Amino acid sequence: MQALKYLPEVVTLELDRSKCEGCQTCVIVCPHAVFGIENKRAVILHRDLCMECGACALNCQSEAISVRSGVGCAAGILNGILRGTESSCECSPDS
Amino acid sequence: MSELSQNNKQCCCQSESPNTGFELIADNKQWIDKYISTPIGKIPRIKTVITLSDKIENWKRRWGIGRVTHIIPPGLYAVGAPTDKSPVFVSANYKMSFDCLRSDLDGLDGWILVLDTKGINVWCAAGKGTFGTDELVNRIKVSGLEQVVSHRKLIVPQLGATGVSAFRVKEMSGFRVVYGPVRSADIKRFLENRMRATPEMRRVTFNIGERVVLIPMEFASYLKKLLFVLAIMFILSGLGRDGYSIERLSANGTQNVLLFVTAYLIAVIGVPVFLPLLPGRSFSVKGIWAGLLSIATAGLVFNFYPQLTPGLIASVSWIFIIIAVSSFIGMNFTGASTYTSLSGVLKEMKYAVPCQISIAILGAVLWIVGLFI
Ligand code: SF4
Ligand code: SF4
Numbered sequence: 033m034q035a036l037k038y039l040p041e042v043v044t045l046e047l048d049r050s051k052c053e054g055c056q057t058c059v060i061v062c063p064h065a066v067f068g069i070e071n072k073r074a075v076i077l078h079r080d081l082c083m084e085c086g087a088c089a090l091n092c093q094s095e096a097i098s099v100r101s102g103v104g105c106a107a108g109i110l111n112g113i114l115r116g117t118e119s120s121c122e123c124s125p126d127s
Numbered sequence: 128m129s130e131l132s133q134n135n136k137q138c139c140c141q142s143e144s145p146n147t148g149f150e151l152i153a154d155n156k157q158w159i160d161k162y163i164s165t166p167i168g169k170i171p172r173i174k175t176v177i178t179l180s181d182k183i184e185n186w187k188r189r190w191g192i193g194r195v196t197h198i199i200p201p202g203l204y205a206v207g208a209p210t211d212k213s214p215v216f217v218s219a220n221y222k223m224s225f226d227c228l229r230s231d232l233d234g235l236d237g238w239i240l241v242l243d244t245k246g247i248n249v250w251c252a253a254g255k256g257t258f259g260t261d262e263l264v265n266r267i268k269v270s271g272l273e274q275v276v277s278h279r280k281l282i283v284p285q286l287g288a289t290g291v292s293a294f295r296v297k298e299m300s301g302f303r304v305v306y307g308p309v310r311s312a313d314i315k316r317f318l319e320n321r322m323r324a325t326p327e328m329r330r331v332t333f334n335i336g337e338r339v340v341l342i343p344m345e346f347a348s349y350l351k352k353l354l355f356v357l358a359i360m361f362i363l364s365g366l367g368r369d370g371y372s373i374e375r376l377s378a379n380g381t382q383n384v385l386l387f388v389t390a391y392l393i394a395v396i397g398v399p400v401f402l403p404l405l406p407g408r409s410f411s412v413k414g415i416w417a418g419l420l421s422i423a424t425a426g427l428v429f430n431f432y433p434q435l436t437p438g439l440i441a442s443v444s445w446i447f448i449i450i451a452v453s454s455f456i457g458m459n460f461t462g463a464s465t466y467t468s469l470s471g472v473l474k475e476m477k478y479a480v481p482c483q484i485s486i487a488i489l490g491a492v493l494w495i496v497g498l499f500i
Contacts, residue, residue, distance in 0.1 A: 035330075038408055038467050038468060039409065039468075039474060039475065040408070042468065042470040042471045043468050043470055044470055057293065060285070060306055060324075061288035063285065063309060063330060064331065065326060081466070082468060083466050083468045084470060086289055087253075087288035090288065090289070090292045091288055091291075091292055091293050091294065093294045100469065100470065101289070102254075102469030103254050103469060104467030104468045105461055105462030106410070106459050106462060106472050106475075107462045108462060109469075109472060109476060110476075
């Protein structure tokens with residue numbers, strides 16, 4: 033199946049290849065196969081597929097990746113604005 | 128494929144739609160089979176067969192029925208006949224995910240470490256940080272896992288990586304995190320493959336089946352607002368130039384309610400079902416296409432029953448109302464989807480929300496004006 037793509041050129045994902053040690057963790061954790069490895073270092077292959085979940089940055093030991101992570105959920109953002117709190121997606125039962 | 132495994136596929140990987148105000152209560156633990164002895168005492172062994180009552184409960188969750196949801200008490204559980212060398216699987220304490228996991232572990236011997244995620248599934252909980260490094264490290268300590276297994280390896284669902292930092296867990300607890308597949312249905316193949324996931328096991332998908340199961344939740348999540356709007360619309364339908372008329376109420380009121388409900392259903396069902404086919408990347412734009420589908424449907428019906436056709440102003444007002452509502456429903460589906468980013472949704476909302484509000488107000492005003500003309 034062709035991967036579903038959201039808006040182009042919006043994500044905040046950044047990779048500093050000079051810090052990368054080629055451990056491949058980002059390739060493993062990314063649920064959208066955004067990363068690949070070239071010349072023993074990570075590369076961003078499909079930037080627009082990134083959903084800013086933050087898994088790669090959190091698991092990169094060399095701090096080569098940065099991304100503003102959050103949940104792409106309109107209802108959560110609206111709720112956040114209406115209640116004046118941080119946006120929170122009410123994914124499932126939550127008291 | 129059996130009905131059960133189909134269910135598993137559906138319920139293991141998706142984020143659930145909004146549904147708040149639930150009371151979390153401990154489960155009645157029908158799924159505990161017996162207790163087995165370990166160096167730290169008795170540990171409950173779970174059944175890998177999902178009973179009818181489990182299924183009914185999960186079905187109710189899907190439809191947002193009832194105010195109570197069951198949670199699995201956090202801690203260590205056994206599956207099969209595990210030894211100190213058996214693998215350890217980490218799970219959230221959301222009943223539906225737990226049910227998926229235990230049925231997918233049928234035939235395997237291992238341990239399950241259930242984290243306290245407040246009854247929320249792995250992906251959502253990882254996003255909130257409740258399925259996270261601290262909770263995992265803490266749960267390893269309090270469960271006594273170190274004395275139960277001789278190895279130092281944990282299989283954490285890949286989607287947990289949004290909250291868990293593998294290298295920090297290693298630093299803090301000595302346990303090495305191996306990220307398992309996205310779907311628990313792939314666990315057996317993952318183990319057979321010497322704990323290596325294929326690229327396809329690592330990808331989150333959003334196929335037709337995964338989208339369709341979200342429809343009940345989508346449907347239920349707007350129900351209160353829908354009934355509210357319908358009630359107001361119905362009552363106002365009796366209004367006219369000559370005051371209030373009960374006859375008009377029953378004729379126009381019913382028609383208005385039917386129109387709105389049809390448009391609502393087409394958006395709530397059409398957006399998930401046709402998502403990849405609806406033109407536009409923005410979900411608010413995809414919603415508009417569902418709205419056009421509703422308008423076309425209504426047009427077709429009125430073509431066959433011309434005597435039912437609303438007046439010109441009323442018809443135009445309906446076009447606005449349907450477009451605004453469908454676009455909003457489409458936009459809200461971002462929360463249930465598995466590929467939208469925060470930056471993207473913010474960008475989309477910046478122009479979509481003001482448009483939706485203006486169109487909705489325009490439509491509502493026209494509709495009311497139409498009552499008196
Ligand atoms: S996780 Fe970090 S260090 Fe490892 S390959 Fe990716 S960018 Fe490089
Ligand atoms: S933020 Fe998530 S989706 Fe984006 S590249 Fe990192 S792991 Fe992949």
